[in-house]
Amino acid sequence: MPKIHNFGAGPAKIPEEVYDILKNEFNNFDGTGISLLETSHRSGTYLKLNKDVQDVVRRLLNVPDNYKILFLSGGGQGQFAAVPLNLISRTGTADYVVTGAWSAKAAKEAKKYGKVNLVLPPTDRYDGIPDQSTWNLDPNASYVHICTNETIHGVEFDFIPDTKGVPLVADMSSNFMSKKVDVSKFGVIYGGAQKNIGTAGVALVIVREDLLNQALPICPSILDWTVNAKANSILNTPPMFAIQVMGRVLQWIERQGGLDKMAEMATKKSSLIYDVIEQSNGFYYAPVAKNARSKMNIPFRIGNADEALEKEFLKGAEALNLIQLKGHRDVGGIRASTYNAVTVEEVQTLVKYMKEFYQKHS
Numbered sequence: 001m002p003k004i005h006n007f008g009a010g011p012a013k014i015p016e017e018v019y020d021i022l023k024n025e026f027n028n029f030d031g032t033g034i035s036l037l038e039t040s041h042r043s044g045t046y047l048k049l050n051k052d053v054q055d056v057v058r059r060l061l062n063v064p065d066n067y068k069i070l071f072l073s074g075g076g077q078g079q080f081a082a083v084p085l086n087l088i089s090r091t092g093t094a095d096y097v098v099t100g101a102w103s104a105k106a107a108k109e110a111k112k113y114g115k116v117n118l119v120l121p122p123t124d125r126y127d128g129i130p131d132q133s134t135w136n137l138d139p140n141a142s143y144v145h146i147c148t149n150e151t152i153h154g155v156e157f158d159f160i161p162d163t164k165g166v167p168l169v170a171d172m173s174s175n176f177m178s179k180k181v182d183v184s185k186f187g188v189i190y191g192g193a194q195k196n197i198g199t200a201g202v203a204l205v206i207v208r209e210d211l212l213n214q215a216l217p218i219c220p221s222i223l224d225w226t227v228n229a230k231a232n233s234i235l236n237t238p239p240m241f242a243i244q245v246m247g248r249v250l251q252w253i254e255r256q257g258g259l260d261k262m263a264e265m266a267t268k269k270s271s272l273i274y275d276v277i278e279q280s281n282g283f284y285y286a287p288v289a290k291n292a293r294s295k296m297n298i299p300f301r302i303g304n305a306d307e308a309l310e311k312e313f314l315k316g317a318e319a320l321n322l323i324q325l326k327g328h329r330d331v332g333g334i335r336a337s338t339y340n341a342v343t344v345e346e347v348q349t350l351v352k353y354m355k356e357f358y359q360k361h362s
């Protein structure tokens, strides 16, 4: 099998070393002689894994003691519902900072459970983050929701907003564990695992303890953070294999040098791509403002959105085993995702192809 370079936005590349570990332990987990797939979630074996994965999350992000770490089903979108169900009761209203398709979806879901104040003027051109001085924050909001990295539009926060004491809730699905984050500045951080930290089936939720115990009475137990915290994330049968994979990915991140190393590599990899775009005299075009350009998902167009040429680019890329580079169907074009598992060498291979394609067609 030739080497495949996977730039998919998610489910995304898992480090090769992690596959070796998973293969080894697949049908003999932790020396038990059986797979975790057929192990009781109430067993000591699973309790240990549950603790080990919580511990590595706490170490990597330096999570303070007054935050619970939860592993929940339902992915990122499960939490779009869980956030208002758990938090909106305080005032009945919440602030949503919509900077792309995913935060728009989160806001839409929240409207089912309370009043939603849109902090930014509505737009369908998500190409930056307006200066915080222009934001329409409601001091009465129960919380302020942001998506720290918009996977489709490639818009990433390079700052933590000042919400004047209102709890800040962040969807980090697509840049979780790509850099250090001061967890104490957030009320809640959540994300699906299938991009930077594992595989689909589990959402990682980090919640400050004082925000528990206020879920709406209609909140299903399975989405209730307080109920799940009390049950140590074993309320029902958890997505155990997804949690096993997440643990092995997080332990791999730790062995690589932790989040500082991931951040250094993300800057290096994304700069390689943005630099070719900038130096192409407009042949390639990145729509997002420089201060909000994502280091994880890099959408770009060719020419003035020349779809025929973009198709040719994607075909040529596939022939070189550079795969899953097609932009999301809502925006078209090309998108290179450079998550933690994607190596600098792989990005260099892509960049070489981008340069050759540009030279051939300009």
Ligand code: PMP
Pocket (backbone or CB within 6 Å): 010, 074, 075, 076, 077, 078, 102, 147, 149, 150, 151, 152, 171, 172, 173, 174, 192, 193
């Ligand atoms: N938030 C963001 C930023 C995402 O990129 C995604 C998935 N692409 C989601 C939420 C939804 O995640 P899930 O598919 O796990 O529900």
